[in-house]
Amino acid sequence: MANSSTPNAHSVSDDGLDVQSIDALLRKAGLVRNLRGNAAGVTRRVRLEGAAQTRLSKAELFHAAPIPRVAPNGVQWLPVPGWDRSGREKTSWLWHGFSTRKGGVSRAYCAEGAAGELNLGFTAADDRDAVAQNRRLLAEAVTGNAATPLVTIRQFHSNVLIIASAGDAEQERPWKADGLMTDEPGLLLAVHTADCIPVLVADRKRRAVAAFHAGWRGTVKRIVETGIGRMRLEFGSRPEDLIAAIGPGIGACCYAVQEELLSSFESQFDYARDLFREVYDSDPVRTKYPMLFLTQRAPGHSPIGPSLHLDLMEANRRQLLAAGLKSSAIQSIGGCTSCQADLFFSHRASQGHAGRMLSVIGIRPS
Numbered sequence: 481m482a483n484s485s486t487p488n489a490h491s492v493s494d495d496g497l498d499v500q501s502i503d504a505l506l507r508k509a510g511l512v513r514n515l516r517g518n519a520a521g522v523t524r525r526v527r528l529e530g531a532a533q534t535r536l537s538k539a540e541l542f543h544a545a546p547i548p549r550v551a552p553n554g555v556q557w558l559p560v561p562g563w564d565r566s567g568r569e570k571t572s573w574l575w576h577g578f579s580t581r582k583g584g585v586s587r588a589y590c591a592e593g594a595a596g597e598l599n600l601g602f603t604a605a606d607d608r609d610a611v612a613q614n615r616r617l618l619a620e621a622v623t624g625n626a627a628t629p630l631v632t633i634r635q636f637h638s639n640v641l642i643i644a645s646a647g648d649a650e651q652e653r654p655w656k657a658d659g660l661m662t663d664e665p666g667l668l669l670a671v672h673t674a675d676c677i678p679v680l681v682a683d684r685k686r687r688a689v690a691a692f693h694a695g696w697r698g699t700v701k702r703i704v705e706t707g708i709g710r711m712r713l714e715f716g717s718r719p720e721d722l723i724a725a726i727g728p729g730i731g732a733c734c735y736a737v738q739e740e741l742l743s744s745f746e747s748q749f750d751y752a753r754d755l756f757r758e759v760y761d762s763d764p765v766r767t768k769y770p771m772l773f774l775t776q777r778a779p780g781h782s783p784i785g786p787s788l789h790l791d792l793m794e795a796n797r798r799q800l801l802a803a804g805l806k807s808s809a810i811q812s813i814g815g816c817t818s819c820q821a822d823l824f825f826s827h828r829a830s831q832g833h834a835g836r837m838l839s840v841i842g843i844r845p846s
């Protein structure tokens with residue numbers, strides 16, 4: 481609160497700071513105070529000061545995907561490094577992988593004359609038979625058998641979870657959920673993505689598996705943390721026995737978001753500020769015509785400031801850590817769907833006209 485020595489000529493904010501000096505501080509940072517008097521949304525740059533990040537370029541934030549594996553049927557897919565049969569994690573009982581758009585028979589999203597693609601979602605633009613065939617191709621690539629049942633869900637950015645069994649495969653109307661888990665061998669759990677983040681989890685001791693779909697809404701609703709909690713209840717999973725892989729999705733390089741998201745995340749996570757980055761995009765127009773953008777301000781204080789980007793992969797890694805997984809048990813395999821739009825379907829990069837990838841996990845029958 482204001483103390484008695486504060487000059488009357490100055491108005492004073494609730495926390496005792498002189499508003500004029502706040503204004504001066506903001507001007508120095510190239511900002512003006514929000515006159516609605518609402519602290520949220522005013523001072524993003526000030527609020528982000530002290531967070532772990534520095535200002536970065538898109539290139540500095542880009543993390544490429546590994547080179548895909550090419551199955552005998554032509555499907556290109558990404559296993560988790562170290563989760564193969566010879567891997568140190570003792571995961572020979574697991575089936576798992578992230579699809580790409582390469583391989584397959586879809587024609588809906590490629591140029592005329594280009595090779596068919598691996599759209600795995602029953603989207604309006606694509607032919608149902610082509611998608612069904614692609615799903616068999618992916619099952620064959622990952623399990624060696626095109627008839628391995630695939631359990632999908634109707635995703636709606638929730639934290640709803642289902643316990644899946646083979647009877648849930650090939651349903652006309654799959655369950656509405658954003659995560660699924662099972663301890664039943666012989667089926668593949670699958671989540672669709674085309675920018676959102678897929679997360680696969682396996683319990684090495686109890687032999688249970690889970691797959692989660694995490695866009696920003698599901699992430700705020702803690703789909704992954706909730707899911708690990710549910711694995712404890714259903715299967716007796718202990719976090720120290722779990723391994724997890726975060727698959728390709730839109731990277732912090734490309735995921736420019738509205739400032740409201742910072743408030744949403746701050747209301748839920750004490751580490752929220754670590755998840756946001758200020759990114760300076762290289763703007764070809766500004767580079768070519770710098771005179772158009774000259775201002776009275778000092779360099780670096782342009783009113784056309786950096787954009788706020790969200791690192792959804794890191795957000796979900798933090799949820800896995802919060803759920804008790806060891807840092808060494810979590811892999812983020814990389815790949816930005818928007819930067820690598822030739823390899824992945826991206827809702828953003830293709831303005832909504834995109835196919836879907838599937839991220840799958842299952843228990844190999846013994």
Ligand SMILES: [Zn+2]
Binds near residue numbers: 730732733816819820
């Ligand atoms: Zn990117």
